[in-house]
Amino acid sequence: MNAGNAAEQVGSRGPLDVTRAATAVLDARDLVVGWSPAARRLLGYSPEEIIGRPLKTFLPAAEAAGPVWSEGPPEASLSGSEPRTARHRDGRLLPVAVTVCPLSVAARAPAGTPARILVAARLDAQQVWESQQAMLEGLATQSPVGLGIYDRDLRLTWANSAFVKEIGLPLREFLGTRAEELYPDGEFVTEGYPHTLDAVMGQVLDSGEPVLDLHFVGQQPSDPGPDHVWSCSYYRLHDAGGQVIGVCEDAFDITARYQAQRRLNLLVAAGTRIGTTLDMTVTAREMTEVAVPDFAATVTVDLVRSVLAGEEPEAGNGRLPALVRVATRSAGDPPDGVPHSPYRIEYPPGSLPYRSLSSGGMVRAEGSMVVPLRTGGAALGLVTFVRRKQPAFFDKDEIALADELVTRTAVCLDNARRFTREHSAALTLQRNLLPQHLPEQSAVDLAYRYLPSDQRAGVGGDWFDVITLSGTRVGLVVGDVVGHGLQAAATMGRLRTTVRALAQLDLSPDELLSRLDDLVGQTAGGRANTVGADAGPDDVATGATCLYAVYDPVSRHCTMARAGHLPPAVVDAGGGLCFPELPAGPPLGLGGLPYESLELELPVGSLLALFTNGLVEARGRDVDEGLEILSGVLGEHRRPLEELCDRALDALLPGGPGDDDSALLLVRTRELDTRQVAAWELPAEPAAAGTARELATGQLREWGLEELSYATELTVSELVTNAVRHAAGPLHLRLLRDLTLLTEVSDTGHTSPHLRYAASDDEGGRGLFIVAQLVQRWGTRYTPYGKTIWTEQAFPPRYPGAPRAVG
Numbered sequence: 001m002n003a004g005n006a007a008e009q010v011g012s013r014g015p016l017d018v019t020r021a022a023t024a025v026l027d028a029r030d031l032v033v034g035w036s037p038a039a040r041r042l043l044g045y046s047p048e049e050i051i052g053r054p055l056k057t058f059l060p061a062a063e064a065a066g067p068v069w070s071e072g073p074p075e076a077s078l079s080g081s082e083p084r085t086a087r088h089r090d091g092r093l094l095p096v097a098v099t100v101c102p103l104s105v106a107a108r109a110p111a112g113t114p115a116r117i118l119v120a121a122r123l124d125a126q127q128v129w130e131s132q133q134a135m136l137e138g139l140a141t142q143s144p145v146g147l148g149i150y151d152r153d154l155r156l157t158w159a160n161s162a163f164v165k166e167i168g169l170p171l172r173e174f175l176g177t178r179a180e181e182l183y184p185d186g187e188f189v190t191e192g193y194p195h196t197l198d199a200v201m202g203q204v205l206d207s208g209e210p211v212l213d214l215h216f217v218g219q220q221p222s223d224p225g226p227d228h229v230w231s232c233s234y235y236r237l238h239d240a241g242g243q244v245i246g247v248c249e250d251a252f253d254i255t256a257r258y259q260a261q262r263r264l265n266l267l268v269a270a271g272t273r274i275g276t277t278l279d280m281t282v283t284a285r286e287m288t289e290v291a292v293p294d295f296a297a298t299v300t301v302d303l304v305r306s307v308l309a310g311e312e313p314e315a316g317n318g319r320l321p322a323l324v325r326v327a328t329r330s331a332g333d334p335p336d337g338v339p340h341s342p343y344r345i346e347y348p349p350g351s352l353p354y355r356s357l358s359s360g361g362m363v364r365a366e367g368s369m370v371v372p373l374r375t376g377g378a379a380l381g382l383v384t385f386v387r388r389k390q391p392a393f394f395d396k397d398e399i400a401l402a403d404e405l406v407t408r409t410a411v412c413l414d415n416a417r418r419f420t421r422e423h424s425a426a427l428t429l430q431r432n433l434l435p436q437h438l439p440e441q442s443a444v445d446l447a448y449r450y451l452p453s454d455q456r457a458g459v460g461g462d463w464f465d466v467i468t469l470s471g472t473r474v475g476l477v478v479g480d481v482v483g484h485g486l487q488a489a490a491t492m493g494r495l496r497t498t499v500r501a502l503a504q505l506d507l508s509p510d511e512l513l514s515r516l517d518d519l520v521g522q523t524a525g526g527r528a529n530t531v532g533a534d535a536g537p538d539d540v541a542t543g544a545t546c547l548y549a550v551y552d553p554v555s556r557h558c559t560m561a562r563a564g565h566l567p568p569a570v571v572d573a574g575g576g577l578c579f580p581e582l583p584a585g586p587p588l589g590l591g592g593l594p595y596e597s598l599e600l601e602l603p604v605g606s607l608l609a610l611f612t613n614g615l616v617e618a619r620g621r622d623v624d625e626g627l628e629i630l631s632g633v634l635g636e637h638r639r640p641l642e643e644l645c646d647r648a649l650d651a652l653l654p655g656g657p658g659d660d661d662s663a664l665l666l667v668r669t670r671e672l673d674t675r676q677v678a679a680w681e682l683p684a685e686p687a688a689a690g691t692a693r694e695l696a697t698g699q700l701r702e703w704g705l706e707e708l709s710y711a712t713e714l715t716v717s718e719l720v721t722n723a724v725r726h727a728a729g730p731l732h733l734r735l736l737r738d739l740t741l742l743t744e745v746s747d748t749g750h751t752s753p754h755l756r757y758a759a760s761d762d763e764g765g766r767g768l769f770i771v772a773q774l775v776q777r778w779g780t781r782y783t784p785y786g787k788t789i790w791t792e793q794a795f796p797p798r799y800p801g802a803p804r805a806v807g
Contacts, residue, residue, distance in 0.1 A: 014129045015121035016099055028115040030055040042096075042120065044089030055118070058086050059098070083123050097126035144252065146230075149237065151246040154178055154201050166253070168222020179249075186218020188232075201234055201247050210235035215258070216251070229258040263401045266294055270405050275412030278419040280308060281326045285339055287383070287409045288329035295401070296385040301327040302345055302353070303373070303381035303413070310420030313378035320357050323347075323381065353382050362403070367392035369399070371406040375414040383409065425486060438466045442738050443474040443553035444608075444667045447641035449649055451662040453484065453614070461488035461544070462612040462661035463496050467503045470781055470790045472553055472672055472738045475503045478610040478665055479546040480565065495520075495544060495588075506781030509548045509561035510597040513585065516546065517563065520589035544588045547610055553672045554736070556604065561597045563588050566616070566623070569630060570600065571607035571637045579627065607637045608667040614660030615652055626652060641666045676737045682720065684729025684747070692720045692733050696743070699735050707796045708741055711774040718771050719745035719789050722753055727786070740776070741793045748786040 015021055022042040025034025031054055035047040043058050050057065084098045101117045139147055139160055146163035148156055155176050164171050167182065174182065179197040187195040193214055194200050204211060212233045220228055230251040237246050274286045284301035291299045302323040304313050313321070325345040347353040356363040356370040360379060363370045367387045373380040383406050385394070394402065438446060448464060461481025469475050477499050481492045498519060502512045547568065549560035560568065560580075564587030571577045583596040602608070609630070616626025633648045644666055653662060678699045682688040693713045700709050716733065723731050727749025736742035753768055772778060775791040782788075 014133075015125040016097060016119050018117070018119055022120045024055075024118045024120075025114045026055060026116050026118055027112055029111065031112075032057075033112055033114055039120070042122070043086060043094070049089070059084060060087060084120075086120060095123035096120045097123050146251045148249045149246055150179065150201060150249065152205065152244065154198060154247070157246065166220065166222070166251075168220070182221055183216075183218040186216055188214050188216050190214045201249070204234045204236055204247050205244065208236050215254075228253055228255045230254065259397070262294060263397065266290065266401065267404060270408050274409055275415070278416045280413055280416040280420065281339070281342060283409065283412045283416050284327035285329070287405065288327045291385065291405060292329045292333075293331035295398070295405075297388045298328070298330040298386040300325065300384045301381065302384075304379060305344075307380050307413070307417055308342065310417055310424050313380060320354070321379070353384060356382055362399070364394060364399070369394050369402060371402050373406055373410040373413060375410045380410055380413055380417070422486065435465055439468050440739065441466065441468065441474050442670065442672065443472055443551055444669055445641060446665065446667045447645045448666065449645045449662075449664045451649065451653065451657050453657055453659060453661050461492040462614060462663045463492045464610065464663045464665045465496055465500065466665070467500055469503060469550065470506055470779055470792075471742065471744060471788070472736055474551050476549040476551065476608070476610055476665065476667060477546070478565070478612060478663055479544060480612045480614070480661075481544045491544070495546070499546070499548065504779070506779065508597055509550060509559055510595040512548055513546060513561050513563045513588075513595040517586075517588050517591060517595070520544065521591050543590070546588060549608070549610070551602070551608075551667070551669060553670055554677060556602055556669065556671055557599055558602050558608070558669070559597050559599045561585065561595050563595060566611065566613055569609040569634055570602070571609075571634050573603045573605040575635065575637060577631055577634055602669050604669060604671045606669045607634060608669065609634055610665040610667070612661065612663045614658060614662040615648070615664055617660075618653070618658050641668060672736070672738065677734070679732065679734040682729075682731040682733060684724050684727070684731055686724055688724055688731060689717050689720045692716045695733065696735060703737055705737075705741060705795070705799065708793055711793060712741070712743060714774060715743055715771050715791050716745070718768060719743075722768070722789075723747040723749070726751060740795065742790060743793070744788050744790045746783075746786060746788040750782065750787055752780045752787065753789065
């Protein structure tokens with residue numbers, strides 16, 4: 001029989017109860033005169049074998065206790081519950097617990113008269129019972145766990161000391177009370193279980209299934225006010241016959257642990273929910289959403305005005321900085337409520353926020369606490385916590401929690417402030433580097449949209465441009481620089497400036513991209529080879545893409561080339577749309593492969609769309625899908641260009657800016673009116689100069705531009721004479737009446753004239769210098785068949801102007 005089995009045999013009366021223990025009746029000489037069945041089961045002796053024999057037969061240690069009656073009652077050594085060693089009939093030694101009860105007998109009672117009763121039980125069973133009794137005593141008087149027993153009507157029938165202390169009244173005053181009456185406003189907050197005490201205990205009584213660790217929130221009956229939290233468990237009780245007699249409740253106050261867990265949960269939530277964006281107003285709003293209602297009833301966040309603008313915190317200078325209310329939230333506000341716009345706020349002297357801002361420290365009063373937002377010793381603003389119910393005060397643990405919340409928020413706000421400053425600088429730089437207004441063009445009608453990337457990605461390097469070229473032509477550019485931030489914006493500006501400079505050389509699109517690729521490659525290589533303190537990564541322009549197209553409204557030809565960029569969309573006047581199979585070419589700076597141009601003849605009124613990949617490519621949408629959407633928008637090509645731009649952005653970027661910049665340039669082609677163009681072919685002989693003068697003068701007379709005849713005659717004479725002298729024929733003279741008067745002389749030579757200062761004894765060399773003084777601009781452009789020298793003259797002040805190009 002082990003301790004576990006012994007425990008099963010232990011009842012409320014204990015193993016040494018005479019009704020169940022081994023009992024021997026002894027006379028005055030310690031001879032056995034009575035023997036119980038339990039004694040036979042424990043020690044193995046039958047009554048016949050043991051009656052009349054001395055006590056030491058089965059309890060040898062009794063002999064050491066001294067004389068039985070002569071020197072005092074022998075039971076003195078055996079009285080009480082003492083451990084002894086008994087001898088079984090088979091010789092085994094058994095540890096037993098023994099107690100002796102004396103009987104009242106006459107002083108000279110005859111032998112065989114019962115004098116005392118010896119009771120014995122297995123020692124392990126007695127020890128288990130004593131431990132259980134000690135445990136029960138401890139639960140009743142010393143345990144911190146409140147224990148209560150309710151009958152089948154859920155009325156209290158017994159409670160231990162902890163339970164009574166929790167109630168705060170003598171036990172007799174609330175015995176028979178229902179649990180719901182003791183905690184009328186309390187409820188269980190553990191999900192998946194009923195909320196009331198009656199419902200939970202009724203469930204346990206009906207099902208017999210115990211429930212463990214349910215969290216109950218309510219007020220102490222003896223101390224109404226702040227809510228407490230108890231961990232409660234319930235199990236059904238049965239009597240000896242197995243009948244249900246009630247339910248037992250044990251409850252332990254875990255308010256401190258619960259509050260500590262809530263504080264920890266709040267910090268975890270702050271770490272995951274505050275600072276998800278680099279927007280200061282959003283960060284402040286996230287802080288209020290975390291703190292309300294778990295920590296405070298109302299939370300407000302005020303930022304220093306300069307901080308909200310991305311600047312450094314204002315210096316003290318003896319004055320309090322201007323504050324802007326950026327976020328406020330109260331318990332009961334809808335979670336999806338529309339946030340208010342930031343507004344200026346001032347606090348009167350003596351108020352908590354004023355005192356906090358003045359001292360730079362935390363200030364608190366009953367129900368309110370103001371904590372400064374600080375980073376690096378500078379004040380970013382204030383956070384105010386307000387409570388409206390008990391406990392209204394903030395204890396030291398809550399003060400530490402508020403300080404931690406505000407510190408984390410301050411770090412996120414300072415990161416957002418630094419990003420705002422850099423983003424604003426990059427955005428300002430980018431906007432200044434992009435075209436502020438596009439020049440008036442006779443060749444095309446145009447509209448454009450530029451959408452910087454969202455706050456998360458930062459400013460990118462997309463750009464577009466429209467460049468006025470000689471001969472009424474127009475250059476169309478769109479490009480994309482990898483990366484984001486100031487470096488990408490600055491690189492975009494360098495590339496745009498370089499393209500404009502190369503375009504003025506009247507280079508073909510493929511030649512322009514080749515030159516641009518060489519310059520980018522040299523820049524990247526130079527930076528990569530830098531050593532020492534100035535060493536840096538390869539120039540961000542490496543890998544940039546670009547598309548360059550030139551449209552001539554006289555011939556209606558459009559020549560284009562691309563460096564790793566997406567091809568344009570072309571919609572003809574009839575509505576047919578295509579993406580020309582334009583050779584891709586490598587991105588800029590990679591080198592190794594040539595660029596190729598493609599020439600298209602565009603009917604009047606054709607629509608040309610140039611764009612960056614940020615417009616058509618987005619998260620969850622590939623380029624092909626974006627191009628299909630754009631095609632659907634451009635299919636309505638007869639709509640005004642401004643409307644088409646808006647419809648394209650609505651279809652492709654319905655949620656606003658994406659992760660990358662987006663640029664869109666829409667161009668509708670026009671054709672120069674035949675009344676604006678006059679062209680002649682001349683032989684390459686000296687007489688051609690006189691013929692050219694006569695033709696030009698007559699055309700100017702027809703256009704009503706006689707005031708320009710003198711300068712035009714000199715210009716035509718000089719250019720034709722140079723062509724006859726230095727090149728081969730045939731020669732071509734062309735006059736264009738557009739926004740200015742354009743004069744062009746073309747030949748088959750590839751040498752370019754240039755200005756020089758002629759010496760006093762030189763017979764020639766002054767003609768081109770004189771021409772340059774008479775015209776606004778002049779230049780040279782090359783063609784596959786030679787070159788063209790062109791000049792540009794402004795119209796007289798009162799000239800009505802040329803007819804507009806058709807389209």
